[in-house]
Amino acid sequence: MKSLNIFIVILALIAGITACDDQLDVTNPNNQTTEGFGDSEAELNEVVIACYSLSRLEGTNARVGYVMDALRGDEIWNSSQQWYLACDNLNGLSDYFMLEWPWRDNYCVVNRTNYVLTRVGEVLEEGSDSYNEIKGQALFLRAQAYYNLATYYQICPVVTNYDEYSDLDKLYASCATQDEVWDQIEADLTEAMNLLPSRDEGGEWAQGRATCGSAAGYLARALMFRHKFSEAYSVLKDIIAGKYGTYELMADYGDNFREGADYENNKESLWEVQFMDYGTGGTNEVWTTTNLNSDATQGHALESNFASQDFGSWGDVAASPWLYNLFKKEKCTDGFLDPRLYWTLVTYEQEYDAVTGNSTAAYPSGDVRSNTVYQTELNEDTWMYSIRSNTAQGGISIAKFTNARNNIYSSFGTGLKCGVNIRLMRYSDVLLRAAECENEIYGPTQTAIDYINEVRRRVALEDLELSDFPTADALFEQIANVERPKEFGCEYGRGTDLIRWGFFYNSDRLQQITEHAYYKLAPTMTIDDPDNPGETKEVVYVNTEELTSATASGSSYSGYYKGHEYFPIWQTHLDNNTNLEGNSANNSTDNSTAFFEKGYTVHPVVDLE
Numbered sequence: 001m002k003s004l005n006i007f008i009v010i011l012a013l014i015a016g017i018t019a020c021d022d023q024l025d026v027t028n029p030n031n032q033t034t035e036g037f038g039d040s041e042a043e044l045n046e047v048v049i050a051c052y053s054l055s056r057l058e059g060t061n062a063r064v065g066y067v068m069d070a071l072r073g074d075e076i077w078n079s080s081q082q083w084y085l086a087c088d089n090l091n092g093l094s095d096y097f098m099l100e101w102p103w104r105d106n107y108c109v110v111n112r113t114n115y116v117l118t119r120v121g122e123v124l125e126e127g128s129d130s131y132n133e134i135k136g137q138a139l140f141l142r143a144q145a146y147y148n149l150a151t152y153y154q155i156c157p158v159v160t161n162y163d164e165y166s167d168l169d170k171l172y173a174s175c176a177t178q179d180e181v182w183d184q185i186e187a188d189l190t191e192a193m194n195l196l197p198s199r200d201e202g203g204e205w206a207q208g209r210a211t212c213g214s215a216a217g218y219l220a221r222a223l224m225f226r227h228k229f230s231e232a233y234s235v236l237k238d239i240i241a242g243k244y245g246t247y248e249l250m251a252d253y254g255d256n257f258r259e260g261a262d263y264e265n266n267k268e269s270l271w272e273v274q275f276m277d278y279g280t281g282g283t284n285e286v287w288t289t290t291n292l293n294s295d296a297t298q299g300h301a302l303e304s305n306f307a308s309q310d311f312g313s314w315g316d317v318a319a320s321p322w323l324y325n326l327f328k329k330e331k332c333t334d335g336f337l338d339p340r341l342y343w344t345l346v347t348y349e350q351e352y353d354a355v356t357g358n359s360t361a362a363y364p365s366g367d368v369r370s371n372t373v374y375q376t377e378l379n380e381d382t383w384m385y386s387i388r389s390n391t392a393q394g395g396i397s398i399a400k401f402t403n404a405r406n407n408i409y410s411s412f413g414t415g416l417k418c419g420v421n422i423r424l425m426r427y428s429d430v431l432l433r434a435a436e437c438e439n440e441i442y443g444p445t446q447t448a449i450d451y452i453n454e455v456r457r458r459v460a461l462e463d464l465e466l467s468d469f470p471t472a473d474a475l476f477e478q479i480a481n482v483e484r485p486k487e488f489g490c491e492y493g494r495g496t497d498l499i500r501w502g503f504f505y506n507s508d509r510l511q512q513i514t515e516h517a518y519y520k521l522a523p524t525m526t527i528d529d530p531d532n533p534g535e536t537k538e539v540v541y542v543n544t545e546e547l548t549s550a551t552a553s554g555s556s557y558s559g560y561y562k563g564h565e566y567f568p569i570w571q572t573h574l575d576n577n578t579n580l581e582g583n584s585a586n587n588s589t590d591n592s593t594a595f596f597e598k599g600y601t602v603h604p605v606v607d608l609e
Helices: 041-056 056-060 064-072 085-089 097-122 128-154 162-166 178-195 201-208 212-225 229-242 253-257 300-308 320-328 339-344 350-355 380-386 429-440 447-456 472-488 492-499 507-516 571-578 592-597
Strands: 271-274 421-428 524-528 536-540
Touching: 041 056, 041 064, 041 128, 056 064, 056 097, 064 085, 064 097, 064 128, 064 162, 064 300, 064 429, 064 492, 097 128, 097 162, 128 178, 128 492, 178 212, 178 253, 212 229, 212 271, 212 421, 212 429, 212 492, 229 271, 229 429, 253 339, 253 421, 271 429, 271 472, 320 507, 339 472, 421 429, 429 447, 429 472, 447 472, 472 492
Parallel strands: none
Antiparallel strands: 271 421, 524 536
């Protein structure tokens, strides 16, 4: 299926060397240490594969490490009101157990990549293809780990030399400043971008691996976090021009959310995490580094959080009614719904019954949309009070990175089983970021509009007109609160965007996202009781109506504490390493002063209607 998966769990790195007597000194190849490993190109390649494997842990992308950022956004909410509640409400204390996992697992990536980067120059000739490929991949994976740490925890120790681990003072390092962490990220990505081959040059080797295009895309993201729009724009334009490989939008938006070789690692993907197709992996669930083994399922658990409990999910998160209604407000050129609604959320729509198999503007060769979910035919009533995110609270379940729309099975068990690769950066992100940079530097221009329209045409929406956006503030509003939510709804990255845009540091913007994140707990409706003819019963139903402060049960931001747009560093880490200091969430410190002192600005809210 994917070129990396046949290797990715063979390593549970390093045990010990057994020495025999002087007359026969044999090294057991299955019982090695770091001192006796990594002395050849083949062994370094194995360690690189072991680094990739850590992208599939609980705290990186297999579940919590992905969902926590999405919950910071205004597009989803904690519908179970249990598992992720402190993350969703952005007021959690430092003893909240879940805070450990992204820190722990991303530092596992840092540690392994540091091993590679410390040894590669001793083993391979600098400038050789193998040297560039191995070092470039390790630099990218380390940068991605630090990117996750920086966007989740604001500050963290920056450790780059594996040989220093024997020095406890350096191993138990203090936190670097936020800018120092981002400096390291930018340096690693810049070097990786210049070392790695493109997806075109890499051919089969590049399938599932980091390439110069992956590094360039993440470098643009890192630069934009610190409002380095000119530098980021230069990188983005080079990606668009093909300097780092050939990228383009898939004709079918949904191909970015299917599993299988025909869809994964496609021409739109700059970087994605590899998972085995459903049922093709092993039987053991590897959540952490403590139980790495060769019989891992090699799947993820996003489906167990995003999907409906009626099909086997935990039902922990659901989409906001705001996002659903945003999709409904604008139709395709033929009057049908934006197909991104279908691939983002699980809802019953009457028109899906009419379009299935027929030519539409979004699907000229035959529309794939239907009201079949997990091989179950929905109707308006059964979906409204049964096929929902959580049976206790209601909520719109999420289709992305699940097989709800792919219909390859009728139900599933919770855990690390879903095989849909998680696309962490797509070419549409490059285009919309280029539009944002163009607008930040030059104001609204036709060039910015053209970037946006390329994304819109894929789903058969009308082109935007430059004349409709007289100011940079107006076009920013369109990008931030229309184009990006509809293209990337319920995906990783929205929480980070809200931070870099300063939405937590401006009262009008904070009020705006508070309204976006309104939810309604356990709304009830009366229906005919199918088990008792002539009688009725009350059931919890899915709320799709736009909510106000008067009609909502609450908002994800109602309990927001200043500084908690980042997550607290886990208290046990602070206790174990007294050199660490707490971040703004640990101390409930307002970050707005530091944001504005750097010269950053927040676009005022613009009413586009």
